[in-house]
Amino acid sequence: MTGFTPTPARPAPANTVGFVGWARENLFATKLDSLLTVLAITLILYVMKVVFGWAVIDASFSGSDRTACLKDVQGACWPFIEAKFGQFIYGRYPDAERWRVDLVFAAGLIGLVPMLMPNVGHKRANMIFLLGFYPVFAFIMLTGGVLGLAAVDTTDWGGLLVTLVVAVTGIVASLPLGILLALGRRSDLPIVRALCIGFIEIFRGVPLITVLFMASVMLPLFLPDGVNFDKLVRCLIGVALFSSAYMAEVVRGGLQAIPKGQYEAAAALGLSYWKTTRLIILPQALKLVIPGIVNTFIGLFKDTTLVLIVGLFDLLGIVQLHFTDASWATPETHITGYVFAGAVFWLFCFAMSRYSIFMENHLSTDRNGS
Amino acid sequence: MQAAVLGALLLAMVWLVANVQSNLERQNINSGFGFLSERAGFGINQTLIDYTEDSSFGRVLTVGLLNTLLVSVLGVFFATVLGFSLGVARLSSNWLINKTAMVYVEIFRNVPLLLQIMFWYFGVLRNLPTPRQAVSFGDAMFLSNRGIVVPAIEAGSGAGWYAAALAIGLAAFIWLRRRARLALADGTMMPIWRPLLMVTVASFGVAALLAGVPFSLDVPALKGFNFRGGITVIPEFVALLLALSLYTAAFIAEIVRAGIQSVSKGQREAAAALGLPDKTALSLVVIPQALRVIIPPLTSQYLNLTKNSSLAVAIAYPDIVSVFAGTTLTQVGQAVEIIFITMMIYLSLSLLTSYAMNRYNARIALVGQDA
Amino acid sequence: MSDPVIRINKMNKWFGNFHVLRDINLNVAAGEKIVICGPSGSGKSTLIRCINRLEAHQEGEIEVEGITLDGSLKNLEDIRSNVGMVFQQFNLFPHMTVLENCTLSPIWVQQKPKAEAEKLARELLARVRIPDQADKYPGQLSGGQQQRVAIARALCMNPRIMLFDEPTSALDPEMIKEVLDVMVELAEEGMTMLCVTHEMGFARQVADRVIFMDEGEIVEENAPEAFFSNPENERTQLFLSQVL
Numbered sequence: 014m015t016g017f018t019p020t021p022a023r024p025a026p027a028n029t030v031g032f033v034g035w036a037r038e039n040l041f042a043t044k045l046d047s048l049l050t051v052l053a054i055t056l057i058l059y060v061m062k063v064v065f066g067w068a069v070i071d072a073s074f075s076g077s078d079r080t081a082c083l084k085d086v087q088g089a090c091w092p093f094i095e096a097k098f099g100q101f102i103y104g105r106y107p108d109a110e111r112w113r114v115d116l117v118f119a120a121g122l123i124g125l126v127p128m129l130m131p132n133v134g135h136k137r138a139n140m141i142f143l144l145g146f147y148p149v150f151a152f153i154m155l156t157g158g159v160l161g162l163a164a165v166d167t168t169d170w171g172g173l174l175v176t177l178v179v180a181v182t183g184i185v186a187s188l189p190l191g192i193l194l195a196l197g198r199r200s201d202l203p204i205v206r207a208l209c210i211g212f213i214e215i216f217r218g219v220p221l222i223t224v225l226f227m228a229s230v231m232l233p234l235f236l237p238d239g240v241n242f243d244k245l246v247r248c249l250i251g252v253a254l255f256s257s258a259y260m261a262e263v264v265r266g267g268l269q270a271i272p273k274g275q276y277e278a279a280a281a282l283g284l285s286y287w288k289t290t291r292l293i294i295l296p297q298a299l300k301l302v303i304p305g306i307v308n309t310f311i312g313l314f315k316d317t318t319l320v321l322i323v324g325l326f327d328l329l330g331i332v333q334l335h336f337t338d339a340s341w342a343t344p345e346t347h348i349t350g351y352v353f354a355g356a357v358f359w360l361f362c363f364a365m366s367r368y369s370i371f372m373e374n375h376l377s378t379d380r381n382g383s
Numbered sequence: 384m385q386a387a388v389l390g391a392l393l394l395a396m397v398w399l400v401a402n403v404q405s406n407l408e409r410q411n412i413n414s415g416f417g418f419l420s421e422r423a424g425f426g427i428n429q430t431l432i433d434y435t436e437d438s439s440f441g442r443v444l445t446v447g448l449l450n451t452l453l454v455s456v457l458g459v460f461f462a463t464v465l466g467f468s469l470g471v472a473r474l475s476s477n478w479l480i481n482k483t484a485m486v487y488v489e490i491f492r493n494v495p496l497l498l499q500i501m502f503w504y505f506g507v508l509r510n511l512p513t514p515r516q517a518v519s520f521g522d523a524m525f526l527s528n529r530g531i532v533v534p535a536i537e538a539g540s541g542a543g544w545y546a547a548a549l550a551i552g553l554a555a556f557i558w559l560r561r562r563a564r565l566a567l568a569d570g571t572m573m574p575i576w577r578p579l580l581m582v583t584v585a586s587f588g589v590a591a592l593l594a595g596v597p598f599s600l601d602v603p604a605l606k607g608f609n610f611r612g613g614i615t616v617i618p619e620f621v622a623l624l625l626a627l628s629l630y631t632a633a634f635i636a637e638i639v640r641a642g643i644q645s646v647s648k649g650q651r652e653a654a655a656a657l658g659l660p661d662k663t664a665l666s667l668v669v670i671p672q673a674l675r676v677i678i679p680p681l682t683s684q685y686l687n688l689t690k691n692s693s694l695a696v697a698i699a700y701p702d703i704v705s706v707f708a709g710t711t712l713t714q715v716g717q718a719v720e721i722i723f724i725t726m727m728i729y730l731s732l733s734l735l736t737s738y739a740m741n742r743y744n745a746r747i748a749l750v751g752q753d754a
Numbered sequence: 755m756s757d758p759v760i761r762i763n764k765m766n767k768w769f770g771n772f773h774v775l776r777d778i779n780l781n782v783a784a785g786e787k788i789v790i791c792g793p794s795g796s797g798k799s800t801l802i803r804c805i806n807r808l809e810a811h812q813e814g815e816i817e818v819e820g821i822t823l824d825g826s827l828k829n830l831e832d833i834r835s836n837v838g839m840v841f842q843q844f845n846l847f848p849h850m851t852v853l854e855n856c857t858l859s860p861i862w863v864q865q866k867p868k869a870e871a872e873k874l875a876r877e878l879l880a881r882v883r884i885p886d887q888a889d890k891y892p893g894q895l896s897g898g899q900q901q902r903v904a905i906a907r908a909l910c911m912n913p914r915i916m917l918f919d920e921p922t923s924a925l926d927p928e929m930i931k932e933v934l935d936v937m938v939e940l941a942e943e944g945m946t947m948l949c950v951t952h953e954m955g956f957a958r959q960v961a962d963r964v965i966f967m968d969e970g971e972i973v974e975e976n977a978p979e980a981f982f983s984n985p986e987n988e989r990t991q992l993f994l995s996q997v998l
């Protein structure tokens with residue numbers, strides 16, 4: 014009887030592996046592919062030339078007013094951003110008090126970063142810090158008026174500060190509200206169910222801008238004489254209600270994906286409705302829909318720009334406001350400002366979407382591992 | 384418990400209504416919908432139907448709604464074309480094409496739409512030269528900070544013959560396609576394009592013999608500070624349409640990609656093993672299955688686009704929110720009625736669409752599988 | 755022995771840098787039934803997928819019915835319509851009825867009139883013993899019924915050669931038999947068959963030759979009696995002691 018000695022593996026033919034093989038397969042597989050590749054390279058080079066020329070070669074980098082940005086071939090007007098940077102971040106928040114905003118930003122980062130890293134422990138304490146301590150701290154620091162801090166009116170807030178305040182409040186409020194609405198929509202109580210369906214469908218059926226109009230012109234009419242909310246607070250309520258309706262639909266998708274057996278098993282263990290929901294159903298359902306939840310957050314973050322239409326100055330609003338500054342009026346000011354604001358928004362949204370992909374992979378390997 | 388919820392809700396309603404009434408009285412604002420027939424007194428720079436300052440607020444509502452629908456329908460069209468191309472490019476085996484499409488998608492969907500609208504409007508279109516220095520395309524089309532002016536085609540008497548020729552061509556197309564589809568079910572190929580071309584050329588030839596050329600071109604020309612003649616597309620419209628299409632296309636691309644990817648590799652292999660050429664496999668096996676996955680989220684993108692067109696208010700494109708919930712509201716002050724009407728219009732659009740969507744989904748659900 | 759209908763000569767295939775098939779030589783005569791077995795990952799699926807070019811090989815030649823498999827599209831079409839294939843996961847088209855699945859290739863590739871294609875499909879569905887399911891959708895059938903539809907669908911092309919890639923391994927035991935019975939019948943009618951399977955009973959009953967693969971090569975090939983009772987190679991023996 015003979016034994017089996019495998020033939021040693023040979024390397025693949027040279028033109029099928031390495032860079033050449035890769036290029037043959039991915040760039041020049043067919044005649045059409047080669048043509049497309051050449052076209053794409055031309056397009057990419059052209060776009061890069063335009064972008065690079067505008068942002069670097071023809072751009073101005075220093076100067077203290079519009080004269081710096083009036084060359085014959087003028088690219089980006091970066092001195093405008095430099096001069097207005099403080100405004101773009103803090104709005105009209107008094108210079109002497111800006112350290113308070115910085116402190117709030119820093120505390121937020123300190124709370125958030127370990128929360129987002131799945132391998133760092135103490136999630137419970139971290140949660141308490143973020144949802145219990147931090148909002149109170151941020152509120153006191155930003156509005157002031159107590160503990161010897163000078164009061165700063167919300168009308169003086171602006172820029173990235175307002176963007177983040179609106180986005181974070183919206184995010185923090187819309188998740189629990191959305192969960193409640195989703196549970197309500199699946200409730201056995203017909204009135205609760207009808208109310209939740211009505212709320213969700215109405216808010217999902219209309220544009221956010223009409224909700225904001227409602228919050229800014231209609232809400233005051235609904236309140237008794239003399240009672241009035243801050244405009245920022247009114248917008249916050251509008252944004253939170255609006256995104257909670259979208260969140261509810263995302264969460265409902267997760268709830269529907271939980272097999273009936275889970276409810277039956279929980280019932281067999283004698284758990285009540287709320288205990289079943291909190292301990293068995295929600296942890297599984299929310300995990301399933303993390304991508305959807307993050308997408309809703311991203312949508313909400315982009316939607317914060319709409320508050321400029323009702324007269325708040327978020328990042329985009331304050332950039333827009335400073336275009337009216339005559340000492341910086343040049344043909345390139347607008348585009349420079351928009352590119353800057355766009356880059357900031359893009360960074361936040363892109364980071365969120367990448368994080369959701371990371372979490373999805375992390376959770377799916379977790380599942381396979383167990 | 385339910386009764387308590389209901390009771391609390393009713394009480395809250397009564398309280399709110401009472402507040403509204405006392406507030407309105409104090410501020411001397413009318414209520415009711417009578418204002419709809421009052422004279423508006425302001426102009427609108429893009430109207431699809433006859434409108435003057437003497438028209439009523441009701442007319443303003445109609446003009447705004449039509450403008451909303453115009454930009455939405457065109458936006459849906461362009462976003463679909465671009466989005467499907469990008470989605471297919473995202474699946475290309477050509478690495479460069481694939482990544483180029485990816486970069487586009489990642490940039491455009493992660494920047495707020497409002498910012499993009501303002502970029503195109505304030506950053507690009509309003510920065511174009513004045514009409515006197517307009518960019519000219521063959522002295523017939525002009526691009527300036529007042530928008531795009533294109534020649535208008537004016538039909539004289541006898542144009543009816545051409546309309547008839549067009550109708551004949553269209554009818555022939557529908558008939559030929561029907562015939563071809565019926566024949567295909569039996570596995571025979573029937574030509575469509577060649578007979579269609581012959582019919583169309585012939586009918587237009589007859590129209591030309593009967594009526595000559597009854598068309599004239601109204602070419603725009605610079606008179607003073609602006610153009611006369613032709614058709615002017617206002618920059619607000621261009622900016623809004625551009626931003627809505629580019630933004631929504633990024634989302635559609637992802638939907639298309641996911642839809643096509645949802646058809647398993649095994650399906651394609653099975654089609655190949657049956658000897659179907661790639662094109663046939665695509666149109667008979669891959670696309671019908673992918674469409675089931677694509678259509679529901681696609682519809683919701685269309686709805687989003689329509690709702691997002693309300694951002695028009697930021698650049699004063701005269702859509703429904705801008706002229707009705709904006710200008711009309713400031714003039715009349717009846718916030719409750721006006722916002723109610725505006726929301727109702729959007730809401731009915733959404734509910735109609737989702738009703739149609741549910742019907743469609745029920746019809747195409749795969750038999751024997753949970754859809 | 756008549757001229758081989760499949761001729762594989764010193765064929766090598768790589769996935770990237772991974773050498774999956776090494777110097778494969780194999781001739782199959784018309785009407786011959788071949789069973790391929792071997793451990794998971796040994797390249798069995800890859801080998802039979804190369805025969806209808808669902809995978810492209812990089813070195814050596816494959817000739818099917820006298821047509822050489824290269825990049826040419828014309829050759830590809832000819833081969834695909836001569837070779838039927840049945841997959842482990844059935845791969846029926848879920849949006850088409852059973853009948854539409856079966857008539858797809860006759861209508862679209864062979865350009866047969868619809869009525870004729872349907873008549874043929876119904877005959878073949880009767881032959882795989884599911885004449886009553888023609889108007890159902892695949893999702894409404896059991897696994898065994900689906901796999902028999904897949905066989906009928908492949909037979910509708912009127913192929914000269916049939917490839918089976920573990921057609922029964924996604925099925926419950928009682929369904930395995932209904933599929934194997936159909937395959938045995940097909941074999942008795944003289945179809946040329948290449949079959950990756952671990953159903954040793956089936957191999958004994960119909961195979962002319964059994965091929966054992968490991969690490970991308972053909973380790974041993976023999977008539978079934980000799981293969982099972984007296985394997986030549988230690989590797990084969992070890993494998994058989996595990997599966998039998």
Ligand SMILES: Nc1ncnc2c1ncn2[C@@H]1O[C@H](COP(=O)(O)OP(=O)(O)OP(=O)(O)O)[C@@H](O)[C@H]1O
Nearest residue numbers: 769770772774792793794795796797798799800801
């Ligand atoms: N598309 C592919 N890309 C890269 N590697 C692949 C691919 N398909 C298969 N392989 C690898 O090639 C080897 C042989 O795969 P093949 O599917 O032919 O094995 P098999 O003998 O059919 O195994 P099984 O009994 O599990 O079906 C395996 O190691 C597999 O991981």
Ligand SMILES: [Mg+2]
Nearest residue numbers: 798799800920
């Ligand atoms: Mg296999």
